[in-house]
Amino acid sequence: MEVIAFVNNKGGVGKTTCSRLMAEYISKTKKLRTLCIDFDPQCNFSYQYLDMEIDPAAPEGLIPPIHPDFDPLDPQDADWDGRSSIAEIFYGQGVIPYPTYVENLDIAPGHAEKLLSAESVRRSEVVEKVHKQLANFLNSSDVQAAYDVVVIDTAPSKGPLTISVIKAATHIVIPSVMEEQPVQGIYGMLQLWMQESLVRDKSHPLRLIGILPNMFKQTRLHKDILKSLQENSAMGKYILPVKFSQRIVFAEVDAADSNPRSIFDFPEQHVAKSEAMEVCQYLAERIFV
Amino acid sequence: MSKKKRFGISQALTRGLSETINVVENNLGVYRHIVLPLSRVELDPDNPRKMNINLLDVREGIRTDDPLYQRKSDELEKLKELAHTIKSNGIINPIVVYKQGELYRIVAGERRCLASILAGKQEIEARCFNQKPKAYDLKLIQWVENTAREDLSLYERLGNVKEIITEYQKQFGPVDVTASLLRKITGLSLSQTTYYLQVLNAPSDLQTHIKNGNIRNLDKAAFISGQSTAELRNQLIEACIDGSSLKQMRAMIAQQKVMSRDNRSLQLSNRGRLTAKINMGTTQQVKVIKAIVESVLTHQRLGHHTDHFSKVNWVDLRQTTRAFRRLIEILEVEVSA
Numbered sequence: 001m002e003v004i005a006f007v008n009n010k011g012g013v014g015k016t017t018c019s020r021l022m023a024e025y026i027s028k029t030k031k032l033r034t035l036c037i038d039f040d041p042q043c044n045f046s047y048q049y050l051d052m053e054i055d056p057a058a059p060e061g062l063i064p065p066i067h068p069d070f071d072p073l074d075p076q077d078a079d080w081d082g083r084s085s086i087a088e089i090f091y092g093q094g095v096i097p098y099p100t101y102v103e104n105l106d107i108a109p110g111h112a113e114k115l116l117s118a119e120s121v122r123r124s125e126v127v128e129k130v131h132k133q134l135a136n137f138l139n140s141s142d143v144q145a146a147y148d149v150v151v152i153d154t155a156p157s158k159g160p161l162t163i164s165v166i167k168a169a170t171h172i173v174i175p176s177v178m179e180e181q182p183v184q185g186i187y188g189m190l191q192l193w194m195q196e197s198l199v200r201d202k203s204h205p206l207r208l209i210g211i212l213p214n215m216f217k218q219t220r221l222h223k224d225i226l227k228s229l230q231e232n233s234a235m236g237k238y239i240l241p242v243k244f245s246q247r248i249v250f251a252e253v254d255a256a257d258s259n260p261r262s263i264f265d266f267p268e269q270h271v272a273k274s275e276a277m278e279v280c281q282y283l284a285e286r287i288f289v
Numbered sequence: 290m291s292k293k294k295r296f297g298i299s300q301a302l303t304r305g306l307s308e309t310i311n312v313v314e315n316n317l318g319v320y321r322h323i324v325l326p327l328s329r330v331e332l333d334p335d336n337p338r339k340m341n342i343n344l345l346d347v348r349e350g351i352r353t354d355d356p357l358y359q360r361k362s363d364e365l366e367k368l369k370e371l372a373h374t375i376k377s378n379g380i381i382n383p384i385v386v387y388k389q390g391e392l393y394r395i396v397a398g399e400r401r402c403l404a405s406i407l408a409g410k411q412e413i414e415a416r417c418f419n420q421k422p423k424a425y426d427l428k429l430i431q432w433v434e435n436t437a438r439e440d441l442s443l444y445e446r447l448g449n450v451k452e453i454i455t456e457y458q459k460q461f462g463p464v465d466v467t468a469s470l471l472r473k474i475t476g477l478s479l480s481q482t483t484y485y486l487q488v489l490n491a492p493s494d495l496q497t498h499i500k501n502g503n504i505r506n507l508d509k510a511a512f513i514s515g516q517s518t519a520e521l522r523n524q525l526i527e528a529c530i531d532g533s534s535l536k537q538m539r540a541m542i543a544q545q546k547v548m549s550r551d552n553r554s555l556q557l558s559n560r561g562r563l564t565a566k567i568n569m570g571t572t573q574q575v576k577v578i579k580a581i582v583e584s585v586l587t588h589q590r591l592g593h594h595t596d597h598f599s600k601v602n603w604v605d606l607r608q609t610t611r612a613f614r615r616l617i618e619i620l621e622v623e624v625s626a
Contacts, residue, residue, distance in 0.1 A: 183298050183306075190309040197313045199321045202419045208313075224296035234307035234314075 002287055003138055003150045004209075005169040007192075010185030011156035014175045014214035016044045017250055019153035021263060022173075025280035027104035028264050030288075032148040035097055037086050038110035039134075039161050041119065045153040046085075046109030048254065049100040061112025067096055087114030089133040102262065106147075119161045130160040135168040158188050166192045171207045171287050175214040175244075178222040183229070186211055209286050211235075212279070213243035242279040247272050322383065325415040327406055331392045332399055336431060340364060340399065347403045365407075371400060372407035380405065380414065385430060387418040396422065396430050425456035432475060443488075443505045450475070450485045484511035495522060503530050512538060521545070569617070575609045582616050594619050 004022065006015045019036070027034040038045040043062040046052050052062040063083060070082035084096040086108040097106035121130050137143060138150060154165050166172065174189050176182040196206050211229070216222055230239045244250070249272045253263055260266060266273040297303075332344060341357045342364040351361045384398025393415065395402055405413050422430065432449055454466045457474060464470070471482040484507050488499070491514035498504045504513070504526065512535060513525045525538050533541075572578070586595050597619070601612045 180298060180302075184302060187302060187305050187309065190306060190313075194309050194313045197317055201321065202317075205317065220294065221296045225298055228297040228303070232303060232307060234310040235303075238310065 001138070001144050001147060001150065001170075003152065003168055003170045004283075004287060005152040005154060005165045005172050006175055007154045007162060007165065007172050007189050008174050008176055008182065008185040009156055009158045009162065009188040010176070010182040013177050013182045013185065014244065015156070016040070016048075016153050017254075018173065018175045018212065018214065018244070019045055019151050020048055021250075021276050022280055022283060023105060023151040024102055024262050024264055025276070026149050026151070026284065027102055028262070029277075029280075030284065031104060033146065034105050035143070035147040035150045036100075036105065036107040037134075037150060037152040038107065039086060039115065039165055040110055040153055040155040041112045041115040041161075042155070043110035043112055046107060049102075049105075049107045050098055050109055052109065058113065060116060063111055063113070064098070064109040067098060069096065083111075085109050085111030085114060086134075087111040087118060089137045090114065090118045090130060095137065115155070115161060119155065119157065119159045121160050131164045131167055134164040138168050156185075158192060163192060166196045166206065169206060170204070171209050173209045173212050173240075173283065175212045177215050178213055178225040178229075180225070183225065208238060209283060210238045210240040212240050212283075215246040216243045217246045240282065242282045244279055245275060247275075320385075320416045320418045323415050323417045324412050325384075325386065325393055325417070326412050327402065327410060329391070329393050330386065330402055330413070331389065331394050332402075333394050333396065333431075336395075336399060342368070342403065344403070344406070347406050368400060368404045368407055371404035375401070375404050375408040375410065383414040383416050385418070386415045387421045389421070393417065396427060423456075423460065425453070425460045428453045428456045429474070442502060443507055443510065444500050444502065446507075447485065447489060447499065451489060454489075481507070484508060487511045487514050490514070492519070492522065494519060495526065498526055498530075506535075509535050509538065516542070569613075573606075575603055575606065578609050578613045579603045582612060585616060585620070591619070591623060 006019045006022070008015060023034050023036045026032050036045060036049070041061060043052055046064065047062065051065050053065055054062060064085045066082040067084055070080065071077055072082070084094070084098075086095055087110065088095045091114065095108050097108045099105075100107055118130055143150075152165050152169065155161050172189070172193065174186050176186050190208075193206060193208050200206055213222075213226055216226070226239070226243075230236050250263070252258060253261060263273050263276045268274070330344070342351070342361045346352075346355075346361055346365070347368070351358055351365065355361060380398075380401050382398075382401075384401055385396040386393040386398075387396060388394075396418070398413075398415075402413060428449070432453055450471070453474060454471070457466060458464060466474075466486075468479055468483040468486055471477070471486065472479050475482065477485075488495075488507065488510045491499075491510065495504070495510065495514050499510055504510050506529075509529050513522055513529065516522045516525060521542070524541065528538055528541060582598055585591060586598070597615060598612055602608045603612075
């Protein structure tokens with residue numbers, strides 16, 4: 001089972017968009033059973049696929065909706081409130097993924113309050129527990145049997161949540177806008193990659209697929225920064241040869257009443273679709289060797 | 290016309306990014322940091338440090354009927370000092386291990402490990418090789434670990450160098466390990482590696498003394514092994530055991546050389562430029578010149594030249610020199626006539 005994570009501790013670089021495109025590409029085109037995991041307390045990734053509940057009385061943020069399989073009359077569900085998020089792994093509860101409108105694609109949504117409290121853990125012995133939870137969950141035989149690929153969207157942070165993703169992942173992709181601040185975020189992620197790589201066994205390394213230029217505009221700034229990264233002798237080979245351009249259509253499909261709802265349902269010749277195909281195909285080739 | 294602005298990421302960030310990538314690429318999968326239960330460690334019987342004390346002695350105490358009781362007790366005392374610092378500060382550097390079956394074999398850090406057990410620790414931090422290191426790498430790590438220690442005997446160090454050379458040749462073919470190659474491998478100075486090689490090839494008499502611990506100093510051992518005859522070597526070995534310094538030993542040899550010079554001075558040499566004149570040498574002793582002049586003048590054929598030298602002040606170096614030259618000039622005329 002491959003575990004692909006999109007990470008960058010700078011926000012707004014397109015982690016969620018990339019996660020979504022990759023997950024849909026794998027489930028729709030490759031027909032692989034895919035589990036999306038939303039590890040960001042903002043829960044934007046979950047919102048793409050589920051009607052996350054917005055409750056003004058719960059100021060911490062979004063919570064998952066009632067699960068379609070929940071039956072209040074079933075005695076088996078007696079101890080369950082009907083909602084399940086990936087954050088349950090921190091509370092010793094089972095995670096029940098939700099099906100989505102995309103075939104082969106399930107999601108374990110975020111839960112703002114629960115993820116935030118996991119993220120705010122600071123005591124070292126508890127941090128250690130948080131760090132290992134996601135890996136334990138993904139290594140369980142149930143998950144291994146049910147899915148071929150896991151795609152994880154992460155929080156813009158270097159805290160316990162992101163570290164636990166790094167520990168669970170087989171591959172990481174670092175999306176970044178070609179500007180100074182997001183590139184600083186690349187540095188933060190490379191540090192996590194380094195720390196994890198040095199403690200991992202050789203038999204299951206954490207592969208850095210590379211840095212994916214995102215929201216690229218044909219401006220002097222973006223072109224120059226991309227070029228300087230490509231020309232760096234150490235980093236050059238990690239700068240992916242594909243990129244996502246700045247396109248409003250990537251944002252438009254996020255809207256609830258968008259039709260079609262997936263970029264991959266656009267006509268073949270649509271420029272956004274062919275770009276998405278090109279990038280995702282490249283990433284897939286690198287991941288499924 | 291204004292210059293077109295060019296953008297790039299800051300130098301500090303570029304450097305940070307490159308360095309981080311290099312660290313991963315250069316160290317990936319070589320080893321990993323673990324916290325190792327001390328119950329799972331075992332010592333390496335081939336470690337260059339020849340300690341008598343073992344895990345069982347530390348865990349259960351040294352048996353009084355142990356033939357090595359005294360030596361082991363001494364070693365235990367030294368370990369207790371280390372254990373004391375470990376109790377308060379822990380170990381500073383992790384030990385190095387690799388997995389050998391159920392247990393982890395120590396590549397480097399035997400004393401730290403034994404002392405940690407003494408200190409009552411349950412676990413120890415370790416760098417664990419993912420695979421058993423090649424014999425050559427293993428020797429090198431143990432070398433690095435032990436090279437700076439003063440308490441490793443010359444015999445142990447020599448044994449270690451010998452094993453490094455053997456393992457190097459096993460891995461890279463039967464190359465001749467020269468001093469400069471050994472320097473590259475171990476990082477020692479050229480003079481040190483030269484000495485090591487010299488002592489490794491030393492005659493057996495010297496080797497025996499090194500093994501017995503009579504000779505513990507590399508420089509002295511190298512100096513002794515450089516002597517050609519067994520007699521000279523024995524003299525030096527005795528001097529060394531009596532506590533002579535290297536300087537004193539050198540002086541001994543220099544003296545011997547002076548004494549044996551007579552034999553050598555008549556030997557023919559064809560080095561340097563063709564000799565056309567005889568050099569009479571120099572001396573600060575005016576008496577020597579005076580003695581030569583007077584004894585030459587006693588010859589009856591030369592007696593009449595005595596007047597030339599009657600006014601010489603034999604204390605003045607210049608006058609004495611001039612007088613000697615005069616004597617040579619006279620002799621050149623008289624003898625050739």
